[in-house]
Amino acid sequence: MAAEKWVYMVTAQTPTNIAVIKYWGKRDEVRILPVNDSISVTLDPDHLCTVTTVAVSPAFDQDRMWLNGKEISLSGSRYQNCLREIRGRAGDVEDKDKGIKIAKKDWEKLHLHIASHNNFPTAAGLASSAAGFACLVFSLAKLMNVNEDPSHLSAIARQGSGSACRSLFGGFVKWTMGSKEDGSDSVAVQLADEKHWDDLVIIIAVVSSRQKETSSTSGMRESVETSLLLQHRAKEVVPKRILAMEEAIKTRDFSSFTQLSCADSNQFHAVCLDTSPPIFYMNDTSHRIISLVEKWNRSEGTPQVAYTFDAGPNAVLIARNRKVAVQLLQGLLYYFPPKSDTDMRNYVVGDNSILKEAGLDGANSVENLQPPPEIKNNIGSQDQRGEVSYFICTRPGRGPVVLPDQTQALLDPETGLPK
Ligand SMILES: Nc1ncnc2c1ncn2[C@@H]1O[C@H](COP(=O)(O)OP(=O)(O)OP(=O)(O)O)[C@@H](O)[C@H]1O
Numbered sequence: 535m536a537a538e539k540w541v542y543m544v545t546a547q548t549p550t551n552i553a554v555i556k557y558w559g560k561r562d563e564v565r566i567l568p569v570n571d572s573i574s575v576t577l578d579p580d581h582l583c584t585v586t587t588v589a590v591s592p593a594f595d596q597d598r599m600w601l602n603g604k605e606i607s608l609s610g611s612r613y614q615n616c617l618r619e620i621r622g623r624a625g626d627v628e629d630k631d632k633g634i635k636i637a638k639k640d641w642e643k644l645h646l647h648i649a650s651h652n653n654f655p656t657a658a659g660l661a662s663s664a665a666g667f668a669c670l671v672f673s674l675a676k677l678m679n680v681n682e683d684p685s686h687l688s689a690i691a692r693q694g695s696g697s698a699c700r701s702l703f704g705g706f707v708k709w710t711m712g713s714k715e716d717g718s719d720s721v722a723v724q725l726a727d728e729k730h731w732d733d734l735v736i737i738i739a740v741v742s743s744r745q746k747e748t749s750s751t752s753g754m755r756e757s758v759e760t761s762l763l764l765q766h767r768a769k770e771v772v773p774k775r776i777l778a779m780e781e782a783i784k785t786r787d788f789s790s791f792t793q794l795s796c797a798d799s800n801q802f803h804a805v806c807l808d809t810s811p812p813i814f815y816m817n818d819t820s821h822r823i824i825s826l827v828e829k830w831n832r833s834e835g836t837p838q839v840a841y842t843f844d845a846g847p848n849a850v851l852i853a854r855n856r857k858v859a860v861q862l863l864q865g866l867l868y869y870f871p872p873k874s875d876t877d878m879r880n881y882v883v884g885d886n887s888i889l890k891e892a893g894l895d896g897a898n899s900v901e902n903l904q905p906p907p908e909i910k911n912n913i914g915s916q917d918q919r920g921e922v923s924y925f926i927c928t929r930p931g932r933g934p935v936v937l938p939d940q941t942q943a944l945l946d947p948e949t950g951l952p953k
């Protein structure tokens with residue numbers, strides 16, 4: 535085998551996810567075991583995703599990884615844990631066309647090249663670590679012919695980043711905290727696929743794409759050490775909310791879904807404030823967006839839009855249907871117009887066909903927007919120009935897939951180096 539120079543590779547695409555019942559706090563830092571269950575919605579990978587190519591060759595002399603074009607170290611324990619776990623489950627691989635045969639025992643000696651690209655900002659509160667580690671584990675499992683179901687793979691991805699375990703599935707996903715010390719029952723399961731509730735439209739306001747000050751990892755460690763509210767939340771609040779959220783998703787009860795999502799996001803940020811020293815992830819823009827949505831929901835009588843914020847100021851807004859999403863976008867663009875000279879197609883990305891539906895695809899269309907009547911004068915006027923960097927319009931989406939088209943590979947099939 536050593537004399538051969540073949541390169542065998544697999545490319546996969548994996549979605550990111552947004553928690554509607556949050557994971558915040560670990561009971562085991564090394565295995566990444568949480569203090570409570572969490573539930574998320576997988577976001578459509580057509581708009582936000584990670585693509586990872588993994589390659590193996592007898593010509594490689596060490597494991598190497600490139601993230602967004604730059605070589606990064608794989609020496610960190612999270613990468614090492616994922617690589618060790620997945621190698622331990624590798625099977626026999628044979629590609630007759632290429633004359634490649636790798637026996638199960640060979641994987642221990644063979645080295646890997648990994649190239650990954652996120653089509654959205656990394657470490658900016660858009661869950662790049664979730665899509666990234668899920669994609670790493672999924673693509674390696676395909677490369678190494680690992681015969682395990684997605685829940686088992688989720689327990690490996692979890693050891694890269696907790697929230698990554700939920701990105702192994704599309705639609706609506708629960709991460710069960712489990713009770714075993716070895717973490718083998720701390721896995722993700724799919725509650726419903728993406729077609730189950732396909733009315734939902736998701737608009738993300740990217741408030742800041744700069745790297746944040748306190749990472750989720752250190753933030754939740756400090757919360758576990760200092761916040762009494764976290765203990766109460768994990769023990770008393772989340773278990774009931776998980777049951778109620780599962781029911782809301784099952785029955786597509788948008789009112790309950792909204793009430794639970796908003797309350798849980800607010801409690802997660804309250805835990806951050808209850809941490810010593812306090813952690814501030816949201817900013818004034820985030821608070822203005824909450825006000826806008828709360829007032830609108832109240833004036834309509836029944837909730838139209840749910841909001842949730844992760845460890846950063848970006849707002850994730852979930853509209854009950856397309857019509858509501860169009861109105862929401864109009865309201866958001868009225869209050870948060872782009873800086874002058876911004877092309878609207880760069881200001882609303884993802885599924886930007888919504889621009890046409892909102893009458894916002896022409897010149898001066900934002901200037902002509904009227905204030906939403908029910909929230910007029912309530913959150914200030916159009917003085918928030920430039921506070922939102924851009925919006926992403928998306929929807930619930932599918933889980934990981936292999937990309938069979940070699941032209942989408944990030945590594946050169948001859949050299950195994952980044953293209
Ligand atoms: N495509 C990827 N493949 C492998 N690892 C990745 C990938 N993208 C990001 N990561 C890892 O995740 C880290 C960023 O995680 P971090 O939790 O700081 O930010 P985030 O996931 O974007 O934000 P948040 O988790 O708060 O939503 C990177 O430094 C890198 O180690």
Ligand SMILES: C[C@@](O)(CCOP(=O)(O)OP(=O)(O)O)CC(=O)O
Nearest residue numbers: 553556557695696697750751844845
């Ligand atoms: C606020 C959150 O997004 C926290 C995510 O934390 P991470 O999964 O990024 O943390 P680590 O497990 O330390 O890598 C809530 C959530 O996704 O459930």
